[in-house]
Each structure stands twice: as structure tokens, then as C-alpha cells.
Amino acid sequence: MQKKEAPAKNGLALTSFFNVEDILIHQEDISRNQLIRHLLKHLADRHDITGIDAYYDAIVERENANDTVIANGIAIPHARLDALERPYVSVATSAKGISFVEDTPPVHLILLVLIPRDQPGLYLQILRSLASVLRDRNAAKTVASLNSAEEIMHFFERGGVVLPEYVCAADLMSKEFITLGSNDSLETAIDCFISENLSEIPVVDRDGEMVGVVCAGNLLKVCLPEYLLWMTDLSPIINFEPFVNVLRNEQNTWISDILLDDFASVQIKDPAVSVAGEMTRCNASICYVLDDKKLMGIIDLPIFLNKIFRE
Template sequence: MMTSKEVRIADYLQQDCILCHVDAESRDKAIDLLVETLCSKIDGVDRGAAVQAVVERERQAPTVLAEGLALPHARLDGLVKPMLALATSHEGIDFEAVGEEPVHVVVLILTPKDDPGAYLRLMASLSKMLAAPHMITRLAAAGTAREVFGILTEGAEEVVVLLNASSVMNCNPITLDEGDTLASAIHAFCANRVLDIPIVDSDGDLRGVIAIEDLLDQSLPRHLLWMEDLSPIENFEPFSELLRKDSETKVADFMHDKFVAIGPSVPAIQLAKMFLMQHIRQIQVVEGRRFLGVVNLDSFSSQIFWA
């Protein structure tokens, strides 16, 4: 298992697993090429099953993490240790991520199914390394696998990775402002299928949180909650009044300031305990009052159990 806090990319990426300027316009073609490259070096891993696992994961949640970069991944039975393969493209590869430009650098991550820490450490390490200024541009312009490998391993090869809240948080979640309207909140909840939305002010400070239950709470008068039979209310009349004022009512009227917030350095495993003990589904990550991101129970569980 990958237990060290130091990650050396060269330990998991071989030079002959780097494909420069691939002829692959689609996400699935690029994934197939990279999986084929890795499977030629792995015994006991079914290529078709591996491709299917990676593609299915991408369809559920595209891994375009930065402009021009995608990190598709899957956890598989039969792997002894994590393995990486990298492809670059001049023209760009359509990764079918809404609102994202074509991808020019793709890093495939395959890790053992029973080692979630390996996946999380590699993702954190690669995200940190590839976020360096002009890194994607340099990799995409490189003409040979040797040149790409040199760029990735130049300088200090060991990257210290601490699996903490910042490693597993969503740093770009849906947020609202106190001055936004109820209509905006309803659209955000429904269009993005989220249950909790942080309220962040213009300075980037966390002001509160609004949950979908807050809308229900404002809609139903207290006396109705004591009634056992609500069948006479056939047309959701209590909600009509709220909706008639949805463009006038502000989010500030609904948000609450009782939420769970932690710093970015809190160990990731501590979050699992918090989810269980406090029966919550979202944790806010802050530095002081400055909002950094969120960790949602569903995505956190996905990273541990499915990746």
C-alpha cells in the first residue's frame, strides 16, 4: 500500500507510458489508448473492464480539474501498486465536461481497489505539480516522451502530500450571496441538484449556509406541522405565497449560521468521523472566515469507496 507521505511521480510513471501528440479527438479514444498502454505492462488486468471503469467514472463526474488538464482514474482489482500513463494533444481532446475547453494533457491514474489512500495521494500530488505556472503549456508543447518525463521530474521529485481537508474538498462549489434572491436559490438547488449551498460575501468570507430544508421550513406554517392529515391542502397552497415573492425575498432571510467548519489542514480521515458523529452532509472548509471550499458526504464517500 502507498503509505508514505512523500510521492515520487517517477515511481508510478514510466517514460514509455507517455504518449505525445496522440491522434484522439474524443475522451473515450484517449482513455482507451492510455489503458492499452498500461495494460501491456500489467498481468491479470482486463483491458476492456479497465476502460469501462474509467469511462463510467468520467461520465458520472468529469475530471477536468484545470484548464487543459484531465485526470481520469479508476481503482481496479489485480493491481499491486498505482500506475500512471500520460498523453498530450496539440488539437485538444473533448472530455465532454460542460463549460470546459478541450484538454491538452491527460493523466490516467489506475490504483489498487483496496488502497484509497494511493488514489488520494496521487491526485493531490499531481494537482499540486500540474498547477505550476505554464506547466500544461510546457507539457503539451513537448515533442518527446523523454522531454515530458524531464519536465515532470525536474527539481525535487519528492512531493510531500498530507491527506487533509484541502485534498478532498471541492474548491469551486455552487455558492450564493446574501443579496441573491429566493428565485436564484431555487434555480441553484434544482439546476445543480445540490442540497446545501454556502453563502459567501464579496470579500470571500463565509456568511452562512442555506439548505433545501430551509425552503420547506419557510413554506409550511408551524400550525400545519401539527396536523396529522394534510390531504385537504391539494395544491401546495402554502408554497404559492412563497413563490409569488421569490424575486423579492433575499437569501439572507433563509440562511443559517449554524454549520460545521474546519481548517484546510484537518486530516481527511477526521472528516469521516465528523460526518458520522454529527450526522451532517456538508463540511465547510475555511481559513479564518475566508471560504476555501466544501466537502460533501456523497463526494467524500465516492473518493474513498469508488474514486
């Protein structure tokens, strides 16, 4: 067995979860599911792991629901399991590539990860540890061209692939989000609420710095004068009369009229647990991730729950 280099002092090395014998090279002319079963059997034989049929079903079910191809020819099929006491990783390469998802390029580097269910952040830490590898578009093909497990092990050791000390907000956030400009009209906001099926939209200035949010619920408060909210019976108002003024002026009313400057937010490098704390503090279902004041991403409650409890 090849001696491993010591992990970096500031974090746990990814290679602490596997060694040369856990690496399978040149896996050609094989399907995704065949490879997953092959990797699982290899781990089971090497580490006396039992119950791999259930593990296989769990991994394939996850792949079918939401594939784990992350970028540039790399896939990380994984499962969080009750029976495990520690993580296991197995690595496979394929020069030809293996199809994981229809109509997408094949993958060349595969890391199968088995994680104890009570370690929710570990998969995200492993994912972030591969950031340096993901930055190189050709890394997966380069690794797949290596002709020995020892060379592949050296690739990971030489690259200093180290798990971060904690899961941060950046690991949870979605980078795909809709924004409004601070000079947009109320009409634009209403159209956006309807077309994007949103109830809350962040508002940014010209530099991308977040200045507040607009909420569909707050729009209703604008439409309904405060005195109406004191009425217990609004049945006499049968033709939406309170909305007429908004309808007449929505093109010339700025969203600043309904802008809220109190919203749940964290900094991009804050620990992920801060997201839960901020959502709870603000009684919010969305938390905005900022780099100083610039909006970098959003974390809504379903994203948070999925990342922590299921992914």
C-alpha cells in the same frame, strides 16, 4: 533504464509510479479511446497486467459519464480496480492535441492512472500533486514539445511533483456555491431556495466570512408557531393561515431571524476524514470548508461519497 531521482522526503514522488518506458511521446492523429487502449496495452505488456479489456471499458465509461480533463490541456483518465495490488501510471503527449470532449480545446498531456479500489484517496493525491504543473497554462504544450521520454521524465523529476501526505478538505470541496449576505431579506432567501433548488444556504458577511446558514426547514418553523407543533391534527388549518404573516413581511424581515450559527465545518487543510466526522457529529448533509472564517467551498454528501467510493 534511466535512474530515478530519490523522492522528496516529505512525500511520495509521482515518478515512483512510472518510468521512462511508461511514457509514449508524440501520439498524433489518434482518438481518445484509441489512446486509452494504446496506453493500457503498453502498461499490460510492460507490467504483465491482465484483463485490460475490462479496464478499458471502465475508463471509457467514466470518460463518457464525466470527463477527466482537469485544466490547461491535461487529462487524467483513470479507474479504480479490484484486481490491482499497486498503482500504475502511463504518460502520453501529443503536440497536435487529442480531443477528449466535444467543443473543448484538445489535451496535450495525458496521464493514465490505474488505482487499487481500496486506495480511495490516491487519485486525489495525484491530482493535487500536479498543482504546480496546472498553474502554468503552457505546461502541457511545453511537455508535448519535448522529443524524448527521458526529457519528459526529467520534467516531472525536476518539478518535484510529490504526492501530498493525505487528502484534505480542499481536495473534496466544490468551489461553486450560492451564498446569502447577512443583510439579505427573507424574501431573497425564499427566492433562492426556490430558484436554486436548495434546502440550505450559507450566509457570509462583507468580507466573505461565514456567519451561519439558513435552512428551508427552519423557515417552516418560523411559519408555524410553536403551539401548532404540539397539535397532532392540523387539518382544521386549511388555508395556510400560519404563513400569512411571513408572506406579508418577507420583504422587511431579515434572514437573521432564521439564521443558524451551528453548522458542520472544517478548515481547508484538515484531513478529508474530518469531513465525515463533522457531518456525523452535526447530522448534516453539507460541510463548509473554511480558511479561518472565510468560506472557501462546500462538500455535500453526494460529493463526498463520489470522491471516496467512486472517483
